[in-house]
Amino acid sequence: MKEKIHPNYHTIKVEMTDGSQFETKSTWGAEGDVLKLEIDPKSHSAWTGGKQKLMDKGRISKFNKKFKNFRSDNKN
Numbered sequence: 001m002k003e004k005i006h007p008n009y010h011t012i013k014v015e016m017t018d019g020s021q022f023e024t025k026s027t028w029g030a031e032g033d034v035l036k037l038e039i040d041p042k043s044h045s046a047w048t049g050g051k052q053k054l055m056d057k058g059r060i061s062k063f064n065k066k067f068k069n070f071r072s073d074n075k076n
Helices: 059-066
Strands: 010-015 021-026 034-036
């Protein structure tokens, strides 16, 4: 293996949005640093099953309008 090409792997603390912390190994930061999360599985709707909002603002309809005649009957 080549020397000095791998990042430093060390222990850090991860702080969840509710203030709870846990220790893990990471290449982020320096030994003993605290990584504060802005979202986490306890609060984000992707994990909690909250209702998803579609943030389209017309992009899909604009795409469909632009390429409506660009369809192929060939399924291969």
